[in-house]
Amino acid sequence: MKTIDKLYINGQWYQPDSSELLLITNPATEELCASVPKGNEKDVEIAIAAARQALQGWATTSAKARADLLIAAAKEMENRYDDLVEAHVVTMGCPRSIAGAYHVDAAIEGMRYYANLAQEMEVVKEKGNVLLLKEPVGVCAFINPWNYPLHQLTGKVAPALAAGCTIITKPAEQTPLPDFIMAEIFHKIGLPAGVFNLVTGSGRDIGPLMSSHPQVDMVSFTGSTAAGVNVAIAAAPTVKRVCQELGGKSALIITEDADLEAAVRYGVEDVMANTGQTCNALTRMFVPLSQYEQAVKLAASIALEQKVGDPLDESTTMGPMASQRQRETVLKYIRLGIEEGARLVTGGLNMPEGLMKGAYVKPTIFADVTNEMIIAREEIFGPVLCMLAYDDIEQAITMANDTIYGLSSGVFAKDQGSALKIARRLQAGQCYIQGSYFSTEAPFGGYKQSGNGREWGEQGMHEYIETKAIICG
Numbered sequence: 001m002k003t004i005d006k007l008y009i010n011g012q013w014y015q016p017d018s019s020e021l022l023l024i025t026n027p028a029t030e031e032l033c034a035s036v037p038k039g040n041e042k043d044v045e046i047a048i049a050a051a052r053q054a055l056q057g058w059a060t061t062s063a064k065a066r067a068d069l070l071i072a073a074a075k076e077m078e079n080r081y082d083d084l085v086e087a088h089v090v091t092m093g094c095p096r097s098i099a100g101a102y103h104v105d106a107a108i109e110g111m112r113y114y115a116n117l118a119q120e121m122e123v124v125k126e127k128g129n130v131l132l133l134k135e136p137v138g139v140c141a142f143i144n145p146w147n148y149p150l151h152q153l154t155g156k157v158a159p160a161l162a163a164g165c166t167i168i169t170k171p172a173e174q175t176p177l178p179d180f181i182m183a184e185i186f187h188k189i190g191l192p193a194g195v196f197n198l199v200t201g202s203g204r205d206i207g208p209l210m211s212s213h214p215q216v217d218m219v220s221f222t223g224s225t226a227a228g229v230n231v232a233i234a235a236a237p238t239v240k241r242v243c244q245e246l247g248g249k250s251a252l253i254i255t256e257d258a259d260l261e262a263a264v265r266y267g268v269e270d271v272m273a274n275t276g277q278t279c280n281a282l283t284r285m286f287v288p289l290s291q292y293e294q295a296v297k298l299a300a301s302i303a304l305e306q307k308v309g310d311p312l313d314e315s316t317t318m319g320p321m322a323s324q325r326q327r328e329t330v331l332k333y334i335r336l337g338i339e340e341g342a343r344l345v346t347g348g349l350n351m352p353e354g355l356m357k358g359a360y361v362k363p364t365i366f367a368d369v370t371n372e373m374i375i376a377r378e379e380i381f382g383p384v385l386c387m388l389a390y391d392d393i394e395q396a397i398t399m400a401n402d403t404i405y406g407l408s409s410g411v412f413a414k415d416q417g418s419a420l421k422i423a424r425r426l427q428a429g430q431c432y433i434q435g436s437y438f439s440t441e442a443p444f445g446g447y448k449q450s451g452n453g454r455e456w457g458e459q460g461m462h463e464y465i466e467t468k469a470i471i472c473g
């Protein structure tokens, strides 16, 4: 059991105002694995004041100095690789053998990526008699979810630091350990005091102050659409910039002439990754009617390849849900799918064979799903794939776009050219064609109710930049 009793504010380990704690349970063993401070509004006030105080100095450091610190942080993350992996294993139940690849590698790469972009801040563009300068947006408040804790943190922190912003961050209640390791790393590499401040606590208690505080210039929120709307409402009176990275219900369209087995394998494995707790998972699979039954059989057998169990067992490919609460949410949707008349092809409500405790859910495939069913409309956030049949490609595109969300999408067609034509018509921030994967270069964010911001890629840094125009006489 790891006990952390201090927050990280103004370059110091800071005694929080209250002695209240957040208790964290390992979802595989159901035992307590850590406790961290339950910060309150007084702690948030002090952290915001520290970030404000540090802003002027940090914003005016050279881009090279900021890039060097990001690179030093990336190196130190490599040194702390095993600790970062363990933090995901104990708090999320992520299998140890895959936690590095899922949660740590891209985060380290992201730090280096934005170190390379820091110099962009010093580029002055001339357009006639107008000079265009880039300046950091200022003090940033970050609120993150529990499904990719380190990745979400670095997707915000790395571009913000590169741009010269200062930070107060709040991780999700269930998964704060990677943030504490990052605070230790920033402390060790000599990041100036007040540039990075960490307050753990309940989103409902301290999220509204972080989102509304007049000394915060920008709030970047990743999480559910409902909480994201609350953040935007709280931020509106002070007209701060709001970046929302929210939920999804993304579609994968498989065309009649695609390699069916490769496409179905890609789609099923995409949904099962991270025990289905991935915002951009392609959870609605559209298959032509002529190949539907074959695709359903393939999907079931591929889902059954998953080895669900102990995250410490080297052969495990799927751990538990990150919490019992999330398990209950997922089971509620599975129950609902059965009641709505979807065909449960594999998986379901029982514990996976051989497991007596832990927040486990079986890899689940529903066939005969229609786009009107709740399981096709709402985000389940678990290892549950909905398979839908279509008659012609126009109908598939219409159904894929018929959702309040627009985070991601995918197309598997005969070749890249045919896939591209469909990809252009999908209303989503990203489209993965012919079995592609996450890229740090690719801006990530939603259309419609999936959000309004972008993380990663050059676009991910623009969120942290103000443009100043100087018009010369």
Ligand code: NAD
Binding pocket: 143, 144, 145, 146, 147, 148, 170, 171, 172, 173, 201, 202, 203, 204, 206, 207, 208, 211, 222, 223, 224, 225, 227, 228, 230, 231, 244, 245, 246, 247, 248, 278, 279, 280, 379, 381, 407, 445, 446, 450, 451
């Ligand atoms: P959540 O909205 O319950 O919580 C996210 C964060 O918001 C937590 O830190 C929580 O403490 C905080 N919070 C809760 N209420 C708040 C309030 N009123 N004001 C301010 N903060 C508040 O979401 P979750 O269950 O942790 O995460 C899962 C959701 O996140 C899913 O919907 C998923 O799709 C989404 N997500 C989106 C992306 C993306 O990039 N678009 C990435 C990961 C997860």
